[in-house]
Amino acid sequence: MNEATRVPATAGEWQQRAEALAFEGRALIDGKMVQASSGATFDCRSPIDGRVLCQVAACDAADVDLAVAAARRAFSDRRWASRAPAERKRILQRFAALLRDNLHELALLETLDMGKPIAASIAGDVNSAARCFDWYAESIDKVYDEIAPTPERDLALITREPLGVVGAIVPWNFPMVTAAWKCAPALAMGNSVVLKPAEQSPLTAIRIGQLALEAGIPEGVLNVVPGFGHQAGKALASHMDVDGVYFTGSTATGRLLMEYAAKSNLKKIGLELGGKSPNIILSSYADLETAAITAAECMFANQGEVCIAPSRLIVERPIHNKVVEIIAEFAKSRQPANPLDPETRLGALVDNRHADRVMGYIDSAVGEGARVVTGGHRALAETGGAYVAPTVFDNVTNDMRIAREEIFGPVLSVIAVDSAEEAVQVANDSPYGLAAAVWSDHLSEAHKVAKALHAGIVYVNCYDACDITTPFGGVKQSGTGRDKSLHALAEYTEVKTTWIRL
Ligand code: NAD
Numbered sequence: 001m002n003e004a005t006r007v008p009a010t011a012g013e014w015q016q017r018a019e020a021l022a023f024e025g026r027a028l029i030d031g032k033m034v035q036a037s038s039g040a041t042f043d044c045r046s047p048i049d050g051r052v053l054c055q056v057a058a059c060d061a062a063d064v065d066l067a068v069a070a071a072r073r074a075f076s077d078r079r080w081a082s083r084a085p086a087e088r089k090r091i092l093q094r095f096a097a098l099l100r101d102n103l104h105e106l107a108l109l110e111t112l113d114m115g116k117p118i119a120a121s122i123a124g125d126v127n128s129a130a131r132c133f134d135w136y137a138e139s140i141d142k143v144y145d146e147i148a149p150t151p152e153r154d155l156a157l158i159t160r161e162p163l164g165v166v167g168a169i170v171p172w173n174f175p176m177v178t179a180a181w182k183c184a185p186a187l188a189m190g191n192s193v194v195l196k197p198a199e200q201s202p203l204t205a206i207r208i209g210q211l212a213l214e215a216g217i218p219e220g221v222l223n224v225v226p227g228f229g230h231q232a233g234k235a236l237a238s239h240m241d242v243d244g245v246y247f248t249g250s251t252a253t254g255r256l257l258m259e260y261a262a263k264s265n266l267k268k269i270g271l272e273l274g275g276k277s278p279n280i281i282l283s284s285y286a287d288l289e290t291a292a293i294t295a296a297e298c299m300f301a302n303q304g305e306v307c308i309a310p311s312r313l314i315v316e317r318p319i320h321n322k323v324v325e326i327i328a329e330f331a332k333s334r335q336p337a338n339p340l341d342p343e344t345r346l347g348a349l350v351d352n353r354h355a356d357r358v359m360g361y362i363d364s365a366v367g368e369g370a371r372v373v374t375g376g377h378r379a380l381a382e383t384g385g386a387y388v389a390p391t392v393f394d395n396v397t398n399d400m401r402i403a404r405e406e407i408f409g410p411v412l413s414v415i416a417v418d419s420a421e422e423a424v425q426v427a428n429d430s431p432y433g434l435a436a437a438v439w440s441d442h443l444s445e446a447h448k449v450a451k452a453l454h455a456g457i458v459y460v461n462c463y464d465a466c467d468i469t470t471p472f473g474g475v476k477q478s479g480t481g482r483d484k485s486l487h488a489l490a491e492y493t494e495v496k497t498t499w500i501r502l
Pocket of ligand 1: 169170171172173174178196197198199227228229230232233234235237248249250251252253254256257271272273274275306307308406408434473474478479
């Protein structure tokens, strides 16, 4: 094994790799790496220590125009869409293989850019993104169109047609994975894509754009425009020549995107938005240790910056004290540490601004009478990074701000209830409906509660079990549309009827 392929074993070795990295901050438009046409850039700062990693192109409406025009040309001359399905499949598989070949570099970029532990970037983010491209590549030559039942003198074809130019706007918590969830099905179906990464985490999007070219995806088919939401994001979602915009991010921004679509060309919109997911543990569930540890693991994974984080733990009163005790012990053992250390399990939040926002929620909870069981403070201040200790609040009521609003940090709210019926009522009393869970050893109780939970994803006796094979998305203000699985293919296509009189 040579030095480049060896997995670094210590934070020091990862730091050395980081110092040797050549960061690319330019946009990718029409197959070329370019600066923003205004020349504007912004600091790409690491939340690990506040250090500026590089300058990134601050693309605006003029650059989005160029990227959309390139994507349109690529779609109109069919340089990608007209390739035989088996050929598009091979190219996307090569792309997935290149992501894996560049595992360490991509993982390091992700960790430096948004602060998650390097072990998670390696085991989770890069591999999930590669698997997503592989899976949709495989789907290309396995999905058939339909022929409708018609009188014998007619033939009616029902075909799926690519939309044309697709915009993908993604957040910073899983930059590569959310980009893959949009780009893979969109490219599989023959669309051209303009990808707008979050301003907090643009580096892996730019790098995977380069790898897409290397894999043989033709120029102009995948464009990457880094920049701010109110500039590049707004321009993309408002563009008259974009056929669909697929978004993962906050509910507030999702609302704006619907408005932009309504005020421009009524483009198709897919929204994967926020959550305040309830996790119900009922007294009938015997293995409290597993339920409580899973609740804590999933709450503090990715620093709590997870849309489906089980941030409202709803527990029946007889088991409440025991559950809180186990979770508090877990939280104390999972303190933030250097994300470049392979042993670290809780890293930095995305930036200091966000860490201050999380602290604002913690202060408001104390003000409203919730009890801090553990945490409630910033950590590792001497690093200059954005660290918050895992925090558990007890005595939370469902009307408190911390139970209603998405915090997107390592903050768990525990709500005690008297029955399964009350648990369901509290769980569903939320503007969100992304994920929900119930833990119960009684088959019919588990079924009844699972059915009553109003959410896009419901877990029974587990949490965050997932695979590319199952749809992902929410109801209510958690969004519209679905990522992942064959269902996502419908998002990136229009159904066309061709009626032939024979
Ligand atoms: P955000 O809405 O602030 O930003 C997301 C993206 O939208 C970024 O690329 C940003 O630049 C862009 N954007 C911001 N303002 C815009 C505007 N006016 N027009 C167009 N684009 C704009 O969200 P965030 O803080 O980056 O991400 C966290 C949010 O993402 C949380 O609410 C989280 O729940 C959600 N999320 C949801 C899922 C899901 O699948 N449901 C997955 C991950 C994250």
